[in-house]
Amino acid sequence: xxxxxxxxxxxxxxxxxxxxxxxxxxxxxxxxxxxxxxxxxxxxxxxxxxxxxxxxxxxxxxxxxxxxxxxxxxxxxxxxxxxxxxxxxxxxxxxxxxxxxxxxxxxxxxxxxxxxxxxxxxxxxxxxxxxxxxxxxxxxxxxxxxxxxxxxxxxxxxxxxxxxxxxxxxxxxxxxxxxxxxxxxxxxxxxxxxxxxxxxxxxxxxxxxxxxxxxxxxxxxxxxxxxxxxxxxxxxxxxxxxxxxxxxxxxxxxxxxxxxxxxxxxxxxxxxxxxxxxxxxxxxxxxxxxxxxxxxxxxxxxxxxxxxxxxxxxxxxxxxxxxxxxxxxxxxxxxxxxxxxxxxxxxxxxxxxxxx
Amino acid sequence: xxxxxxxxxxxxxxxxxxxxxxxxxxxxxxxxxxxxxxxxxxxxxxxxxxxxxxxxxxxxxxxxxxxxxxxxxxxxxxxxxxxxxxxxxxxxxxxxxxxxxxxxxxxxxxxxxxxxxxxxxxxxxxxxxxxxxxxxxxxxxxxxxxxxxxxxxxxxxxxxxxxxxxxxxxxxxxxxxxxxxxxxxxxxxxxxxxxxxxxxxxxxxxxxxxxxxxxxxxxxxxxxxxxxxxxxxxxxxxxxxxxxxxxxxxxxxxxxxxxxxxxxxxxxxxxxxxxxxxxxxxxxxxxxxxxxxxxxxxxxxxxxxxxxxxxxxxxxxxxxxxxxxxxxxxxxxxxxxxxxxxxxxxxxxxxxxxxxxxxxxxxxxxxxxxxxxxxxxxxxxxxxxxxxxxxxxxxxxxxxxxxxxxxxxxxxxxxxxxxxxxxxxxxxxxxxxxxxxxxxxxxxxxxxxxxxxxxxxxxxxxxxxxxxxxxxxxxxxxxxxxxxxxxxxxxxxxxxxxxxxxxxxxxxxxxxxxxxxxxxxxxxxxxxxxxxxxxxxxxxxxxxxxxxxxxxxxxxxxxx
Ligand SMILES: Nc1ncnc2c1ncn2[C@@H]1O[C@H](COP(=O)(O)OP(=O)(O)O)[C@@H](O)[C@H]1O
Ligand SMILES: [Mg+2]
Numbered sequence: 001x002x003x004x005x006x007x008x009x010x011x012x013x014x015x016x017x018x019x020x021x022x023x024x025x026x027x028x029x030x031x032x033x034x035x036x037x038x039x040x041x042x043x044x045x046x047x048x049x050x051x052x053x054x055x056x057x058x059x060x061x062x063x064x065x066x067x068x069x070x071x072x073x074x075x076x077x078x079x080x081x082x083x084x085x086x087x088x089x090x091x092x093x094x095x096x097x098x099x100x101x102x103x104x105x106x107x108x109x110x111x112x113x114x115x116x117x118x119x120x121x122x123x124x125x126x127x128x129x130x131x132x133x134x135x136x137x138x139x140x141x142x143x144x145x146x147x148x149x150x151x152x153x154x155x156x157x158x159x160x161x162x163x164x165x166x167x168x169x170x171x172x173x174x175x176x177x178x179x180x181x182x183x184x185x186x187x188x189x190x191x192x193x194x195x196x197x198x199x200x201x202x203x204x205x206x207x208x209x210x211x212x213x214x215x216x217x218x219x220x221x222x223x224x225x226x227x228x229x230x231x232x233x234x235x236x237x238x239x240x241x242x243x244x245x246x247x248x249x250x251x252x253x254x255x256x257x258x259x260x261x262x263x264x265x266x267x268x269x270x271x272x273x274x275x276x277x278x279x280x281x282x283x284x285x286x287x288x289x290x291x292x293x294x295x296x297x298x299x300x301x302x303x304x305x306x307x308x309x310x311x312x313x314x315x316x317x318x319x320x321x322x323x324x325x326x327x328x329x330x331x332x333x334x335x336x337x338x339x340x341x342x343x344x345x346x347x348x349x350x351x352x353x354x355x356x
Numbered sequence: 357x358x359x360x361x362x363x364x365x366x367x368x369x370x371x372x373x374x375x376x377x378x379x380x381x382x383x384x385x386x387x388x389x390x391x392x393x394x395x396x397x398x399x400x401x402x403x404x405x406x407x408x409x410x411x412x413x414x415x416x417x418x419x420x421x422x423x424x425x426x427x428x429x430x431x432x433x434x435x436x437x438x439x440x441x442x443x444x445x446x447x448x449x450x451x452x453x454x455x456x457x458x459x460x461x462x463x464x465x466x467x468x469x470x471x472x473x474x475x476x477x478x479x480x481x482x483x484x485x486x487x488x489x490x491x492x493x494x495x496x497x498x499x500x501x502x503x504x505x506x507x508x509x510x511x512x513x514x515x516x517x518x519x520x521x522x523x524x525x526x527x528x529x530x531x532x533x534x535x536x537x538x539x540x541x542x543x544x545x546x547x548x549x550x551x552x553x554x555x556x557x558x559x560x561x562x563x564x565x566x567x568x569x570x571x572x573x574x575x576x577x578x579x580x581x582x583x584x585x586x587x588x589x590x591x592x593x594x595x596x597x598x599x600x601x602x603x604x605x606x607x608x609x610x611x612x613x614x615x616x617x618x619x620x621x622x623x624x625x626x627x628x629x630x631x632x633x634x635x636x637x638x639x640x641x642x643x644x645x646x647x648x649x650x651x652x653x654x655x656x657x658x659x660x661x662x663x664x665x666x667x668x669x670x671x672x673x674x675x676x677x678x679x680x681x682x683x684x685x686x687x688x689x690x691x692x693x694x695x696x697x698x699x700x701x702x703x704x705x706x707x708x709x710x711x712x713x714x715x716x717x718x719x720x721x722x723x724x725x726x727x728x729x730x731x732x733x734x735x736x737x738x739x740x741x742x743x744x745x746x747x748x749x750x751x752x753x754x755x756x757x758x759x760x761x762x763x764x765x766x767x768x769x770x771x772x773x774x775x776x777x778x779x780x781x782x783x784x785x786x787x788x789x790x791x792x793x794x795x796x797x798x799x800x801x802x803x804x805x806x807x808x809x810x811x812x813x814x815x816x817x818x819x820x821x822x823x824x825x826x827x828x829x830x831x832x833x834x835x836x837x838x839x840x841x842x843x844x845x846x847x848x849x850x851x852x853x854x855x856x857x858x859x860x861x862x863x864x865x866x867x868x869x870x871x872x873x874x875x876x877x878x879x880x881x882x883x884x885x886x887x888x889x890x891x892x893x894x895x896x897x898x899x900x901x902x903x904x905x906x907x908x909x910x911x912x913x914x915x916x
Contacts, residue, residue, distance in 0.1 A: 100532030
């Protein structure tokens with residue numbers, strides 16, 4: 001198994017311009033690492049550079065200490081799972097999985113053994129003889145995974161592997177991926193635009209935007225301590241309210257919020273590198289679940305305009321004088337109805353500051 | 357009303373398609389010497405005996421499958437994988453052979469590559485060899501014509517498969533460790549299997565049916581010429597025997613094709629991320645691909661170009677040079693001003709137009725009935741309807757000759773042989789499947805719920821059909837009718853056996869002019885046919901829903 005290093009990786013296309021912009025990342029041996037970002041931000045391109053299908057315009061790709069930047073894709077020993085699975089339509093399930101072993105010239109007995117092992121691993125022990133188009137989307141997905149894993153890759157790359165599955169299958173496959181990774185912790189780079197998926201799977205996440213890394217960290221880091229407005233907005237259900245720093249105290253900051261509200265928070269609840277100075281503008285992140293609906297003494301006043309009940313929680317939209325705020329309250333809370341005048345309280349330890 | 361349509365349909369199919377086939381069978385086993393006497397003759401494989409024809413047909417068909425397959429797949433890969441200058445142009449132009457008209461198209465090959473043709477003359481001069489050292493005659497000539505006119509059966513499906521296959525398959529193979537060669541031999545080429553199988557079936561069937569190419573290259577030992585020769589010698593019984601055998605082979609292939617069509621074709625899911633990225637980076641490779649593509653394209657276009665050149669040549673101005681020596685536009689003027697030229701055109705237009713009315717009625721009724729009604733014997737109706745599509749024109753003609761030698765209900769109590777009616781009847785039978793298929797394709801797009809809605813709103817069945825279904829089908833019907841018309845206007849193979857000199861059709865007029873070496877006049881007729889076919893393909897391309905299979909589109913205009 002292998003640690004992966006990307007050093008100052010860049011890629012410029014003639015028409016699309018620079019889609020990967022000096023990316024430096026180190027992905028540890030056995031780590032489950034996710035590239036997360038909106039569609040078009042260059043995730044697939046990075047993956048394709050790692051796999052060897054695109055040559056970077058600048059920078060290097062290292063597997064451990066081996067520089068593979070110019071190495072042909074079929075010599076890299078990378079397992080790749082495509083968004084559309086890319087199963088060979090003219091081969092049976094078993095022959096699909098056997099493909100990578102056959103080109104390595106393994107003995108038939110060894111191939112059979114490993115193929116059936118791989119089928120067991122992805123919980124399709126009897127599907128070997130089936131034609132690819134006889135399988136459901138979820139099963140095809142698992143065959144693609146088995147095909148990538150059976151070659152015992154140095155590195156497993158997955159490009160939005162769940163995006164063509166329905167919600168329930170997605171959860172199941174997520175669980176299977178986690179279990180597989182726990183059993184054989186192969187270094188994995190996982191690409192997705194879905195933050196929930198990223199949080200659920202990863203040891204660490206790199207959030208990307210427009211070809212640049214915005215933040216690298218554990219799911220908790222990224223969720224609780226977003227490095228900038230983009231990450232705060234992209235992850236979780238954040239309300240970002242514009243505020244002005246009124247006073248700086250002993251490790252605290254008092255913020256002037258719209259509508260005349262004032263809020264004092266610990267000054268270290270801020271994005272790394274963000275400087276606070278009196279009179280400066282900041283973005284105040286208020287996560288939906290850190291806002292509470294109270295009957296009086298709230299920080300903000302507003303009117304309830306929409307409620308969505310999903311069992312565990314109620315997601316509410318509150319129209320305030322400075323815009324809409326999203327609020328999430330437990331499903332067991334009292335029933336709320338549209339048009340109700342409400343007040344919102346903020347638990348101060350859930351506030352996070354980003355640039356203004 | 358529905359019942360009535362069904363009964364009428366069965367009657368028509370029986371009377372003009374299946375019945376005549378049985379009449380031929382009847383004819384083949386009746387007469388002196390026992391039922392099998394002529395069959396024994398047919399299967400006599402001694403040297404110089406009749407059995408050679410079947411062997412010849414089978415051999416030429418196998419060979420055609422192989423050569424057309426190689427050319428078709430090669431071109432599909434060449435023109436669909438890499439980017440090079442003029443790629444779009446080449447991709448359009450390699451399909452031009454589809455527009456080759458029936459008789460003149462084959463003659464163009466003879467004039468290019470046959471005895472006294474352009475290339476043999478040029479090569480003989482170049483190498484100071486005796487004339488015709490390099491001329492193609494006999495089987496090789498037929499093989500060349502088949503190859504260069506039937507490769508589209510392979511090309512179109514292979515190109516479609518390559519176009520829809522997305523690069524991730526290839527990348528998957530590479531990332532699993534396969535080399536370039538392994539990716540080609542294990543993934544890319546095997547994926548073309550569906551194209552190869554359907555192309556092979558169609559090519560084999562068309563080669564068995566081919567008549568004009570053997571005729572013009574002087575090959576007697578194939579079944580189609582065997583039929584015509586027997587008929588010309590007045591041996592109608594033996595002609596029937598060969599027709600029956602040829603029909604059985606064709607039906608066998610028709611059934612294979614229908615089964616194959618119903619199989620699921622490999623489809624790669626192309627949701628998201630499917631991009632095509634083949635860029636050739638080496639300038640040398642790029643130049644090679646470009647030159648090969650351009651040369652192939654030019655080579656394939658030569659016959660059509662030849663027709664256009666000849667159309668402007670003065671009749672009789674071609675003696676011993678590679679090309680005619682004098683040129684004029686007179687041939688085209690004569691086409692419309694000289695009654696001798698205009699009359700065959702008018703005759704063909706009339707006869708084909710009459711036939712088209714029939715093809716539309718039968719084709720639409722049959723498509724509708726098969727798509728919307730449940731009844732026993734559906735498969736039989738389907739096969740009966742597609743039968744004339746598979747049958748060689750020669751066989752269709754023999755069937756009609758044997759069936760309508762005597763007065764019957766279906767000929768309204770008249771003997772049809774030797775009358776004007778035979779030719780439109782043959783066109784009607786041969787080209788109804790075109791309207792049928794094109795209508796069926798449109799019909800498959802129409803949700804049955806539309807009709808149900810119309811009926812639930814109070815419309816009668818016929819009213820719903822007329823006001824809802826028919827308008828939605830009109831484009832498919834028109835496309836099919838147009839193809840039927842164009843094919844009828846140029847038909848040669850069946851026509852030559854049944855026309856009456858009083859109503860000389862276009863293809864026969866071309867044949868006569870070629871006999872007189874009036875290449876200018878013959879080719880100007882040919883140009884008219886080419887333009888008609890191109891117009892028809894163009895129009896139907898714009899009218900038709902895009903779900904008829906490409907092989908079918910191609911076989912719509914066949915040279916045989
Ligand atoms: N081979 C290519 N040629 C030109 N542009 C490309 C190519 N591959 C990707 N791009 C462009 O690069 C950008 C990023 O693409 P991609 O990496 O697929 O994004 P993501 O996977 O994050 O959605 C897009 O604008 C895309 O159009
Ligand atoms: Mg992508």
